[in-house]
Amino acid sequence: MTEEVGKVVHFEETPNFRKVTVKLTVGKQVFPGELLRVEIGKDRWLIVRVTDAREINPYEKPEQAHVRELLNLDDSLSHREDLPRKFTLAIAEVLEEIEKSNGSLSVFEPHTLARVGSGVFRIDEDFLSSVLGISKEEKNIFIGTTADPSKTKVFLDPERILPRHILIVGSTGTGKSYFRGVLMEELARIGIPQINIDIHGEYNKATEELGGTVVIPGRDITIRLSSLGEGELLNLMPKLTELQQDVLRTAFLSLKRKRSEFGVDELLKEIEEVGSKITDPRTRTKDLVKMRTESLKDVKIIGEGTDWRELIRKNKIINIDCRMNSQWEIQAIAGAIARELITLRQKEEIPPLIFSVDEAHMFIPSSGDSPASQVIRELIRMGRHIGIGLILITQNPMDIDKRTIKLTNTRFIFALEQDQLEHLKGVFSDTPKEIIANLPKLETGTCLMTGSRESIRHAVLVKIRKRRTTHGGETPSMVVE
Ligand SMILES: Nc1ncnc2c1ncn2[C@@H]1O[C@H](COP(=O)(O)OP(=O)(O)OP(=O)(O)O)[C@@H](O)[C@H]1O
Numbered sequence: 001m002t003e004e005v006g007k008v009v010h011f012e013e014t015p016n017f018r019k020v021t022v023k024l025t026v027g028k029q030v031f032p033g034e035l036l037r038v039e040i041g042k043d044r045w046l047i048v049r050v051t052d053a054r055e056i057n058p059y060e061k062p063e064q065a066h067v068r069e070l071l072n073l074d075d076s077l078s079h080r081e082d083l084p085r086k087f088t089l090a091i092a093e094v095l096e097e098i099e100k101s102n103g104s105l106s107v108f109e110p111h112t113l114a115r116v117g118s119g120v121f122r123i124d125e126d127f128l129s130s131v132l133g134i135s136k137e138e139k140n141i142f143i144g145t146t147a148d149p150s151k152t153k154v155f156l157d158p159e160r161i162l163p164r165h166i167l168i169v170g171s172t173g174t175g176k177s178y179f180r181g182v183l184m185e186e187l188a189r190i191g192i193p194q195i196n197i198d199i200h201g202e203y204n205k206a207t208e209e210l211g212g213t214v215v216i217p218g219r220d221i222t223i224r225l226s227s228l229g230e231g232e233l234l235n236l237m238p239k240l241t242e243l244q245q246d247v248l249r250t251a252f253l254s255l256k257r258k259r260s261e262f263g264v265d266e267l268l269k270e271i272e273e274v275g276s277k278i279t280d281p282r283t284r285t286k287d288l289v290k291m292r293t294e295s296l297k298d299v300k301i302i303g304e305g306t307d308w309r310e311l312i313r314k315n316k317i318i319n320i321d322c323r324m325n326s327q328w329e330i331q332a333i334a335g336a337i338a339r340e341l342i343t344l345r346q347k348e349e350i351p352p353l354i355f356s357v358d359e360a361h362m363f364i365p366s367s368g369d370s371p372a373s374q375v376i377r378e379l380i381r382m383g384r385h386i387g388i389g390l391i392l393i394t395q396n397p398m399d400i401d402k403r404t405i406k407l408t409n410t411r412f413i414f415a416l417e418q419d420q421l422e423h424l425k426g427v428f429s430d431t432p433k434e435i436i437a438n439l440p441k442l443e444t445g446t447c448l449m450t451g452s453r454e455s456i457r458h459a460v461l462v463k464i465r466k467r468r469t470t471h472g473g474e475t476p477s478m479v480v481e
């Protein structure tokens, strides 16, 4: 039996099918968003979620407080917990009805009215997992506990959560990368391979501690020219005229149609061929394009390509440290790797895996497209069918493509400013408005977890667990001692 926190009372229009009001037992507290169970029969409960609470305290009406202040009277009495007319009411919305039979819990659409006087209790892991449709198995992904006094452990089933993609958002310093690290530990424990685009090199230590490998583009891995999208290629070669871009694009696409893999030399040949047909021989356009293309040989990240099969076979975590790369290079790296992984998964040459990108707004911006947008969208759409789960992390929901993030099925929303919240409409699922309004004030390391029927049925606040590995994102001290 879990702790009893109060009883259902009649208050305003409640209880009704949507809401109940709970008079809390003296000394008990509930938290916004906390799930509670209301007894409605033998082995039957309503699961309700606290949206608000209020203290009823006639001893502290403004008139009384004023008189006491004028007369300089002691006011400690009205702060006592055991005054007959002072109590706390919690307002809660009805989420589900639950029945226990043969030791297991089944969930229904709520159809029973809560009775006044019924006991209201905290929940435990059995209830939490049944209500949210999540796991309660220790072997699954353990992310932390509910952010309420019940501190119920939250486990997620990788089969349900990972293929449908994860979004992690929050303002700077709210705990996104720390949480990505928690997921890194858990995925490593379960044995799911992960490839991580690490823009700040902040997962290097954790990767090594977990027995993975840190790779540096241009030194340890390269991407094949043929894996780039045309936009990524053009961005790596700035200052081409429009005509030169046309020649390059035409040659690149023509070669892509002919071969699945090629390098700079093949592209040079194709430019020669295509250029002879579409440029005026009296101009030097073709030769200038060839000269510029030749310079791709100096772009360190482009080369023979990487044998992902081998790398993934040897390392369950591959952390790609992109600290030394420009934004264009990072886009090219992420885009090209995503394309190579899709092909390899389609041929089933690598196991199902997680592909994770920080600063996701760089790849799927809200206005216009980045060269990598198309492949990231493709991954979101088809990832579930081919076994690639995406983790997208961003601090700027304002700058990210809204349609794409709505397609992520499980979201972890850390503290965010009010103006950013506006841009997350559609990812809150059934979060009560009172809890959304409170999101800017969430503590570091606490987030709102939302999902869908297939992942997490109801929104809940989660306090992320402590890391076992080193978090590399600590803010360095500005003061030198
Ligand atoms: N769950 C947690 N438990 C304890 N401390 C935490 C937790 N989450 C975050 N922190 C602390 O907060 C700091 C900032 O967290 P983190 O680096 O994850 O921020 P972030 O959201 O990734 O920010 P940015 O957008 O700037 O990258 C961490 O260095 C760590 O000290």
Ligand SMILES: [Mg+2]
Binding pocket: 176, 177, 178, 473
């Ligand atoms: Mg971070």
